Amino acid sequence: MAFPASVSPHPSPSALSDYVMSSAPYSVTEYADLQETALTLLHQYPPTSEEDATQRVLQAALEHLPVDGRTTMMMEISLLGENWAQIRQLSQFFTDAVLKPMRLQRSPPSIPPSPSSDAAPGISTLMSLLETSTRARQSTLKAACLRRDGYRCALSNRIESEAVLEGHVLQGDRQVCSTKCAHILPFGLRKIDEGDSLDMEREATIWWALFRYFPSLHGIIAAETINQVENTITLETDMHNHFDAFRITLEPSHACPNVYNIHNFTSISGLVPETATMRSQDPKVPLPRPEFFQVHFTVASILDVTGLGARMNAFLDPEFWEEAHGHAKADGSTDLATLVERKMLIGI
Numbered sequence: 001m002a003f004p005a006s007v008s009p010h011p012s013p014s015a016l017s018d019y020v021m022s023s024a025p026y027s028v029t030e031y032a033d034l035q036e037t038a039l040t041l042l043h044q045y046p047p048t049s050e051e052d053a054t055q056r057v058l059q060a061a062l063e064h065l066p067v068d069g070r071t072t073m074m075m076e077i078s079l080l081g082e083n084w085a086q087i088r089q090l091s092q093f094f095t096d097a098v099l100k101p102m103r104l105q106r107s108p109p110s111i112p113p114s115p116s117s118d119a120a121p122g123i124s125t126l127m128s129l130l131e132t133s134t135r136a137r138q139s140t141l142k143a144a145c146l147r148r149d150g151y152r153c154a155l156s157n158r159i160e161s162e163a164v165l166e167g168h169v170l171q172g173d174r175q176v177c178s179t180k181c182a183h184i185l186p187f188g189l190r191k192i193d194e195g196d197s198l199d200m201e202r203e204a205t206i207w208w209a210l211f212r213y214f215p216s217l218h219g220i221i222a223a224e225t226i227n228q229v230e231n232t233i234t235l236e237t238d239m240h241n242h243f244d245a246f247r248i249t250l251e252p253s254h255a256c257p258n259v260y261n262i263h264n265f266t267s268i269s270g271l272v273p274e275t276a277t278m279r280s281q282d283p284k285v286p287l288p289r290p291e292f293f294q295v296h297f298t299v300a301s302i303l304d305v306t307g308l309g310a311r312m313n314a315f316l317d318p319e320f321w322e323e324a325h326g327h328a329k330a331d332g333s334t335d336l337a338t339l340v341e342r343k344m345l346i347g348i
Helices: 015-021 028-044 054-064 067-080 084-104 119-129 138-148 161-165 197-213 237-244 290-306 308-316 318-325 336-343
Strands: 179-183 232-236 248-252 259-264 275-277
Touching: 028 054, 028 067, 054 067, 054 084, 054 290, 067 084, 067 197, 084 197, 084 290, 084 308, 119 197, 138 179, 138 232, 179 237, 232 237, 237 248, 248 290, 259 290, 290 308
Parallel strands: none
Antiparallel strands: 179 232, 248 259, 259 275
């Protein structure tokens, strides 16, 4: 899987460290004042070009991030004030450290050191704690996921064809399909070269950003525990591809536990039902955690409303590349630099 070339450093001023370390909640009035300040600054932001997505990305983040992550970002924007260069840097950091790795399902190959006084200690601490997760349990994990989900796609309810052939379930009048064990938070974020300090720093920075803007992830998932059954869902192959591309996503219902509103960001009508209810057919296998679906839904929503999702999908589509530049040529005349840049999402 391709990945971006670099992640922009976080620009937050040292004053934010005191806020981030504090657990004191904001009052309703303080929160409203902070929100007004942040939105006013974004409204005043002067784009550098038509392609400048700073305003769109940060406004979308403030709209869709969970309240605690949103409050952190509003504080960052407010403290940066009219330092427009650092406002741009904050937007690029969020794009590089959260949106791109989630869409590409792995970390970037290089990352500049962050100048933020509160970022460096957190990243350093994570570097000392990071451990990698492997595919060793993958077949066991898929089997557990299938048993829990009743040997069917959790969205379409079509039955896993291999399970029918192996006698695990009767087909009846239901359609069959091939399924995959889909990770909700990308499995690729678990891969760490523990002998490479730069790779460790890249991974630590991305996990630091995820914990910063999605605090509910603290203590329930990390690079070494990403391959857990609570982070998986059985999906038929086509839906798995759309789910990985954040074109299909599940929003937890706050009214009913384990009920999800399904959002279809594709142009295909009728692809998925409007809702899905998660039920475990094996009491020994826990259901997916709603916190993971909430992160996936938030990222999908931001990618959709900003247009970055469509741009990333176009950059990563082999047919898009071949149409614009043709197939790779044996004589070496292919513009490989441009190809690599597209595959790394440089310029987004």
